[in-house]
Amino acid sequence: MTLIGERILLGVSGGIAAYKAPDLVRRLRDAGAEVRVVLTDGAQAFVGPLTFQAVAHTRVHTELLDSEAEAGMGHIELARWATRVVIAPASANCLARLAHGFANDLLSTLCLATQAPITVCPAMNHIMWQAPATKHNLAQLEQRGIRILGPIDGPLAEGESGPGRLMEPLDIVQALSINKAGALAGKTLLITAGPTHEPIDPVRFIGNRSSGRMGYAIATAAAQQGATVTLISGPTALSTPHGVERINVSTALEMHDAVMQHIKGKAIFIAAAAVADYRIATPAAQKIKKSTAQTSLTLIPNPDIVAEAAALPNRPYIVGFAAETEAVIDNARAKRERKGLDMIAANQVGPGLGFDTEDNCLHILSEHAERTLGPAPKPSLANELLLLIADAVNEQH
Structure with missing residues (x-):
């Protein structure tokens, strides 16, 4: 697996699966990617910025209007920097906001401002995942070329089991890694x-x-x-x-x-x-x-x-x-x-x-x-x- 040369902007939305995101940062870096992290308010309720700063070795971004960013337009800087945007976990609320073009927090705004390909890794309760509204939002995102990875079937935080579990970090990295010089290149x-x-x-x-x-x-x-x-x-x-x-x-x-x-x-x-x-x-x-x-x-x-x-x-x-x-x-x-x-x-x-x-x-x-x-x-x-x-x-x- 290689992501050498990739600049990945990792968005983390609210949900218990956010605890896996620091491990995803580490594995993305191990594969050669440069990683910057954006946390929603919901994500910070589960995992703090300091944790991500320690594994990403760079400042973590949380605010839409950043007084420390160039011209105060941090979302534009991040949108232009990224070669890929990955959201993991992507909650049901996050998917709905992306599908409807909301732009009132940092993550949703930079998704509108970027020209980089976007990948979302959903994670939620299995009933929420199978809800008609979620299916509609996913169809909207896929029509716009947004890539969906997961979720997988397995145990969920609430003690139930079903489709809704975040893909494992290593599997996400494997899915992102396309080796154009691989053993089957051109076949x-x-x-x-x-x-x-x-x-x-x-x-x-x-x-x-x-x-x-x-x-x-x-x-x-x-x-x-x-x-x-x-x-x-x-x-x-x-x-x-x-x-x-x-x-x-x-x-x-x-x-x-x-x-x-x-x-x-x-x-x-x-x-x-x-x-x-x-x-x-x-x-x-x-x-x-x-x-x-x-x-x-x-x-x-x-x-x-x-x-x-x-x-x-x-x-x-x-x-x-x-x-x-x-x-x-x-x-x-x-x-x-x-x-x-x-x-x-x-x-x-x-x-x-x-x-x-x-x-x-x-x-x-x-x-x-x-x-x-x-x-x-x-x-x-x-x-x-x-x-x-x-x-x-x-x-x-």
Whole structure:
């Protein structure tokens, strides 16, 4: 990770997650950034300016009209100084003020006065995060090009749990770090992620437990390594990684069509999605009513997307995934050979393993090598996997 040469203006708004902001300052500086800090009144109720001054090694800014600033226009000076503005945590109130263009405190005013890109890292109660007003404000900010990082799902200060937790400081730094000289610089990648939903009737479907986290972690890491990334995603609640083009699909047939449409000219295709092997032959047009009688569903095979991609002329380097409940390596090795893949990443799934978890373990198999990555958090595994893929692609040329 590198932020060398970046001048980051860190805005901290009110909320208990403000206690993480001093650690974020330290990690931004460790990555090479110069950091200046702006605190709202709410933020100062949780963490004082002296704490930030100690870790940032520079004066902390709190007042809109600063008598010590040049011409008393501190917000203009800061707005021009910054190459990036990052707000972490960004409270629900902060998001609303930005969305509506308020300018009656230092942080909101400099956001209007700057031409630097703005990133906000929301943190709040999960009910506030899911409120229609918050969703509307986020949509407004995204339309203006403001980048949203997080929040993540997890324990909250009030003893509840859900989406609303501030991203960890190291993950924020990773998301901000785009390495244009990275291992995949100049490469074009197509990645699939998440499950597919195969309709039974208008309200029911056949699906699986995939959260999409592994595929999204790979897309995030690939963009950070300088690649141009197209992500074809099944239904998932995850946010689109920064710098990634996302195409939403629902069924396996839709994912197949999207892959075949976008695979041409790609250097690498990573098929991380958990595509349903079967679909309902004839989905019901209306909801199937419950009764005491037994019923059955006729299933027909879905297209084998990765095998079809591997059979294309002038195909990209292809990496498949194998989720297995037994004989993981043997089954993955057979799958790679049967489908003609360059590499396969296999993992064991089951209760507490693989699907819908933060960590994973991958067994990587190619024609000439086999190795195991992890157990480790999925973002770390994604980086390691992409380095292996980059080495393999480079060896081909």
